[in-house]
Amino acid sequence: MITQPxxxxxxxxxxxxxxxxxxxxxxxxxxxxxxxxxxVHIGNCRTFTSFDIMFxxxxxxxxxxxxxxxxxxxxxxxxxxxxxxxxRIGKQARxxxxxxxxxxxxxxxxFREVMxxxxxxxxxxxxxxSGHIIEQIEMTQRIIDNGLAYVEDGNxxxxxxxxxxxxxxxVISGRSLEDQLDNTRELDGQQEKKGRLDFxxxxxxxxxxxxxxxxxxxxxxxxxxxxxxxxxxxxxxxQFDIHGGGMxxxxxxxxxxxxxxxxxxxxxxxxxxxxxxxLTLNGQKMSRSLGNVFLPVELFTGKKLADNSPSATPSxxxxxxxxxxxxxxxxxxxxxxxxxxxxxxxTLDFSNEALQASEKGYExxxxxxKTLLGLTAGANFGEAIDIKALQQKCYxxxxxxxxxxxxxxxxxxxxxxxxxxxxxxxxLSQSDIDLLKLIFDNFVFDxxxxxxxEENNKANAVLDKVMDLVLEMRTKAKADKNFTQSDxxxxxxxxxxxxxxxxxxxxxxxx
Numbered sequence: 001m002i003t004q005p006x007x008x009x010x011x012x013x014x015x016x017x018x019x020x021x022x023x024x025x026x027x028x029x030x031x032x033x034x035x036x037x038x039x040v041h042i043g044n045c046r047t048f049t050s051f052d053i054m055f056x057x058x059x060x061x062x063x064x065x066x067x068x069x070x071x072x073x074x075x076x077x078x079x080x081x082x083x084x085x086x087x088r089i090g091k092q093a094r095x096x097x098x099x100x101x102x103x104x105x106x107x108x109x110x111f112r113e114v115m116x117x118x119x120x121x122x123x124x125x126x127x128x129x130s131g132h133i134i135e136q137i138e139m140t141q142r143i144i145d146n147g148l149a150y151v152e153d154g155n156x157x158x159x160x161x162x163x164x165x166x167x168x169x170x171v172i173s174g175r176s177l178e179d180q181l182d183n184t185r186e187l188d189g190q191q192e193k194k195g196r197l198d199f200x201x202x203x204x205x206x207x208x209x210x211x212x213x214x215x216x217x218x219x220x221x222x223x224x225x226x227x228x229x230x231x232x233x234x235x236x237x238x239q240f241d242i243h244g245g246g247m248x249x250x251x252x253x254x255x256x257x258x259x260x261x262x263x264x265x266x267x268x269x270x271x272x273x274x275x276x277x278x279l280t281l282n283g284q285k286m287s288r289s290l291g292n293v294f295l296p297v298e299l300f301t302g303k304k305l306a307d308n309s310p311s312a313t314p315s316x317x318x319x320x321x322x323x324x325x326x327x328x329x330x331x332x333x334x335x336x337x338x339x340x341x342x343x344x345x346x347t348l349d350f351s352n353e354a355l356q357a358s359e360k361g362y363e364x365x366x367x368x369x370k371t372l373l374g375l376t377a378g379a380n381f382g383e384a385i386d387i388k389a390l391q392q393k394c395y396x397x398x399x400x401x402x403x404x405x406x407x408x409x410x411x412x413x414x415x416x417x418x419x420x421x422x423x424x425x426x427x428l429s430q431s432d433i434d435l436l437k438l439i440f441d442n443f444v445f446d447x448x449x450x451x452x453x454e455e456n457n458k459a460n461a462v463l464d465k466v467m468d469l470v471l472e473m474r475t476k477a478k479a480d481k482n483f484t485q486s487d488x489x490x491x492x493x494x495x496x497x498x499x500x501x502x503x504x505x506x507x508x509x510x511x
Contacts (some may be wrong), residue, residue: 004061008242009345009401011250011273012172016401021241022271027058027065028240030232030270032249033126035072036107037088039295040114042350043286047246047276049336050344052120054244054274054402056447068235069123073104074130074211076224087221090210100211101130114296117332119449125235129227133213136222136230139264140201148263152192154204154218160197163259169197172258172273173251199256201226225256232269233261243270247277280349281325294323301329327352330359333453337362340404340448361412366452368415369440371422377430385417385426387435394443407443414439471500471507 006019021027031051034044048069058065076088093100112122129136140156143149149158160169164177173180180197200223205212212219232240238261245254254273261269278285281292322329330338338358342348390413397406414436420426421433428436444450470489477486493500493509500509 004395004399006057006061006399007401008272008274010271011275012270014174017272019241019272021063022239025063027063027242028236029055029058029065029067029242030228030236030240030244031067031069031123032228032245032253033069033071034111035076035088036104036111037076037092039107039297040111041293041295042299043246043279044111045114045118045296045335046279046339046348048115048120049118049339050276050402051244051274052118052449053340053344053404053447054242055121055123056449057398057402060442060447066125066236067121067123068125068127068232070228070231071104071108071126071128072224072227073101073128074221087209087211093210104128104130117296117300118336119333119451121449127231127235129222129231130211132227132231132234133222135234136226137202137215139226139230139233139260140222141216142265143201143260143263146263146266149201150194151217154220155192155200156202156217157193157198158201158256158260158263159194160199160259161195163263167259167262169259170255173255175251199223199225201260225253226260228253228257229261229264229269233265238265239267239269239271241270242272242274244274244276247275250275276344277347280347282351283349292325294325296332296335298323299326299330299335300332326355328356330355331453333451334359334362337365337448337450341408343401343403343405345401361408362450365411365415365444365450368418369444369452372418372433372436372440375418375421375428375433377428377433385428385432387417387428387432387439390414390417391435391439394439398443398447404448407448411439411443467498467509471509475507 007016008019009016031048033048034040051069055065055067073089074087087100089100089103092098092103096103115122140149143158144151144156148163149156161177163169169177170180177197202215202217202222203220204218205220209221211221213221232243243254258269280286281294284292286293334355335358338355339348341358341361390410393410393413394407397403397410400406417426417428418436421428470493474486474489477483477489490500498509500507
C-alpha cells in the first residue's frame with residue numbers, strides 16, 4: 001500500500017512536485033535510450049542507473065510501472081541540432097561493410113550486458129525506432145493534417161513558428177522563441193525550410209542512404225525526435241506520468257518531442273520531466289577530443305564476459321579494466337555505489353581518489369551487513385537506538401527526489417549502529433535487528449540494486465577450481481585412450497549446462 005508522499009523535481013516547472021500518477025497505482029515511465037552505433041559509454045551508464053533506481057523505488061512503493069526505454073536504430077543524424085549529415089548507424093554500417101541491423105545487434109548485446117553487470121532491471125518494453133515506422137508515419141500525417149507540418153521535396157518539416165503562435169515552444173528549456181532564433185545559425189542546403197528552427201519529421205533518402213522506407217511523401221526515413229513521441233504514445237498513451245533522459249536532450253530533442261506531441265494530439269504529453277546531469281573526469285568535462293572518455297569495460301573488473309560480446313575476446317576470462325587515467329579497475333557494484341553517492345541532478349566527477357573511497361564505502365556497507373546477519377539480541381547494555389526513526393529517514397531521503405546521497409548517509413548511520421552493537425556498546429532488541437535487516441534488504445539490495453559481490457566472486461573462484469579439476473580428469477582420460485570416460489565427462493557437463501571446447505591451446509569452458 002502506498003502511504004509515503006514522493007516529490008520529484010520537474011524540469012517542466014523547475015520545482016519539486018508531489019508525484020500524483022494519472023491513473024494510480026499504474027505509472028507510465030519513458031526514458032530515451034541509446035543510439036547503438038558504438039559501445040555504451042560511462043555517461044550512458046550513469047543515466048540508465050539513475051532511472052533504474054527510480055524504477056526500483058516506484059515498484060517498492062507499490063506502483064505498477066510500465067517502464068519503456070527505446071533503442072534508436074535509425075534517424076539519429078550526425079548533426080542532431082540541424083538534423084543533417086549521415087545517419088550514425090548507417091555510417092558505421094558503410095565503414096564496416098555490414099548491414100545496419102548488424103551494427104545495432106552488435107551494440108545492443110554489449111549495451112544489455114553492461115547494464116546487467118551494473119544490475120539494472122530490464123525495462124518493461126524496449127522498442128526500436130525501425131520497428132515503429134508505421135506509427136511514426138501516422139503521427140507525422142496527423143501533424144500535417146493539423147496544419148503544423150509541411151512537405152517540401154519529400155521532406156516533412158514541423159513548422160515551429162506557427163506552433164509557437166499558440167504554444168510555448170521553449171516550455172521545457174525556459175528559452176523564448178526569439179532567443180532560440182537568435183542563437184540558431186543559418187544552414188546551407190536547407191532553403192526548403194520555412195524557418196530556421198523547423199525540424200524534420202520525415203527525411204527524403206538520398207541515393208546513398210542505406211536505411212529507407214516507403215511513405216506517402218516518397219522513400220525516406222523518420223527524423224530523430226518523432227520516434228520517441230510515436231513509441232511513448234503507442235505504449236503509454238497520449239498523456240503519461242514520467243519522461244526521463246540526460247540534460248543534454250532538453251534544448252533540442254525534448255523541446256521538439258513536446259512540440260510534435262502537442263501538435264499531433266493537442267495535449268501536453270508528460271506530467272513530470274526528469275533529467276540527469278553530466279559526468280566530468282578530474283573536474284574536466286568528458287569529450288572525445290580531450291581523450292578522457294572511457295568505456296565501462298575499461299573500468300570494470302570481475303565478472304566474465306560472454307565470448308560473443310563486442311567488448312571481449314573469446315580468450316578473455318574476466319573483465320580486467322585498464323585505462324591510463326585510472327590506477328586500478330573497480331567492480332561494477334563499486335561503480336554503481338559511486339554513482340549513487342551524488343544526486344542524479346548533480347554533476348558526477350570521476351577520479352581515482354573518489355572511486356577508491358567509494359570502493360571502501362561499498363565494502364564497509366557489505367561487511368556491516370555480514371556482521372548484521374550474525375547479531376543476536378543480548379543483555380540490556382549501552383544506549384538504545386530508535387531504528388524506526390532511521391528507517392523513516394531512509395524513506396524521507398528517497399521521497400525527496402530520489403536523494404540517494406542522503407540515503408547513503410543514513411545507511412552509514414545503520415553501519416555505525418551495527419558495529420556498535422557488535423562491540424556491545426549499543427543495545428538492540430531482536431525486533432531492532434530484524435528491522436535493520438529489512439532496511440538493508442529494502443534500501444541496499446532492492447532499491448539501490450547493490451549485490452554482495454564477494455560471495456559471487458568466491459563462488460566463481462570455487463567453480464573455476466572444480467572445472468579445472470574436471471577438465472584435467474578428462475584430459476588424462478583422453479591421454480590414456482579412455483575415450484568412453486572422456487566422452488562421459490563431456491556429456492555430463494553438457495547436461496549440466498556447461499559447454500566445453502577443445503582447441504590447440506587446450507580445453508576451455510563456459511556456462
